Amino acid sequence: MSQRQRLIEQLLLPNANVSELCKSFNVSRKTAYKWLSRYRLGGFSALSNRSKAPVIQPHKISSEMEERIVRLHEENPYWGPRKLRDYLLYVKHLSDVPSHTTFARVLKRHDCHVITSNKSKPATLRFEREQPNDLWQMDFKGSFMTEDKRCYPLTILDDCSRFSISLVACDSETSSIVKGHLTNIFHEFGLPNHINVDNGNPWGSADLTSYTSLQIWLMKLGIKITHSAPFHPQTNGKDERFHRTLKLEVLHQRSYKKKEIQDVFNGWRHKYNYERPHEALNGRTPSHKYHVSSKRFSENPIPFEYEDGIVKKVHSSNGMFCFRGERFRAGKGFNGEYIAIKETDKSDEFAVFFMDNFIKKVKLGESVQ
Known part of the structure; x- marks a missing residue:
């Protein structure tokens, strides 16, 4: 008793x-x-003792939902509670999805650990273009060895939507290879207004001293090219963040054959665009915000006509042009192209343009001998 x-x-x-x-x-x-x-x-x-739990328990979920959360984490061990919740809410369109704190409690209860890169997030001021295709960020994610060959992943990310335009396993970083892939990409997605790239081959440089044939081709398509600040690849911040995610979820401590890596990239890219929620998009996927460009691509664009300035043709052998009896360097990237020379506020200094892109300034008496 x-x-x-x-x-x-x-x-x-x-x-x-x-x-x-x-x-x-x-x-x-x-x-x-x-x-x-x-x-x-x-x-x-x-x-006998009565339960102290409230009659209504707002955080209590069904066993089916709890099992689904655990199973979803097992399939996506890199996703935290918010991303898992956003996936069920915005991708699977489920109703009565519990809060992200409930997701966190379920993961803790089942000893589920989220795999991270262990890198703290820098405090940065976030900015983005207002419309898709206004700016694409393009770069190579370094290189890595497959079981039989080195691979150079070419990545292109839309600045506004974070949509992965391209993730291509290239054999090298040459202009011809990039141009070939870009041709296919432009046929599928249209043309952006701007592309931001890194410095060096095959992109050119931010100090306007080196123009590559790839850069000239993009300008002829009407695309404005900008470069990351030298030694600061963070200027291409969204693409750099994409690279870290790619490394963590696809490349880290894994080995692939060269012939299979593109299929791996394609599968992960589809998941990134259409299934993986993005915090910067309020839990939506990049595909929710992205649409193809209305600017269509032509392999034979209409030739540009200069309305003012003195038009000169760059020599096809050495990238030089003549002006007022003197020789100046435009760069080998301009071989065979037409440029315009315009007056400035200084009588002996002139501005050089390719189409509507400022190239450099030249000064009389400082010609190349």
Whole structure:
């Protein structure tokens, strides 16, 4: 017999002294009367401890939902609670999806650990273009060895939507290879207004001293080219973040054959664009925001006509041009192209343009000998 039952039996005796009994059983008068009230409503069985949980438990979820959360984490061990929740909410369009804190409790309860790169996120000011295809970020993600050959992943990311335009396993970083892949990409997605690239081959340089044939080709298509600040690849921040995710989820401690890596890239890119929620997009996927460009690609664009300036043709052998009896360097990337020379506010200094792109300034008396 429990202490509560013995107390109730004593309280029910004629002439029972409540104060003395409470002192003897080491309980308060309030507790004694509470147990007595329970006994009168439900007998001795009503004296057992009651659950302290609220009648309505807003965080309690069904076993089916809990199993689904655990299974989803097993399939996507790099996704945290917010991303898992956003996937069910915005990709699978489920109703009654619990909060991300509930997801976190479920993962903790089942000892599910999220795999991360262990790199703290830098505090940066986020900026982005307002419309898709206004700016693409393009770069090579270094290189890595497959089981039989070195691979150079070419990545292109839309700045506004974070949509992965391209993830191509290239054999090298030459202009001809990039141009071939870009031709296919432009046929599928159209043309962007701007492309931001790194410095050096095959992109050219930010100080406007080196123009590559690839850069000239892009300008002839009407695309404005900008470069990351020298030694600061973070200027291409979204593409750099994409590279870290690619390394963590695809390349880290894994080995592939060269012939299979493109299929691996294609599968992961589809998941990244259409299934993987993005925090910067309020949990939506990049595909939710992206659309192809209205500027269509032509392999034979209409030749550009200069409206002002003195038009000169760059020599096809050495990238030089002649102006007022002097020789100046445009760069071998301009071999065979037409440029325009325009006056500035200085009588001996002139601005050189290719189409509507400023190239450099030249000064009379400082020609190349």
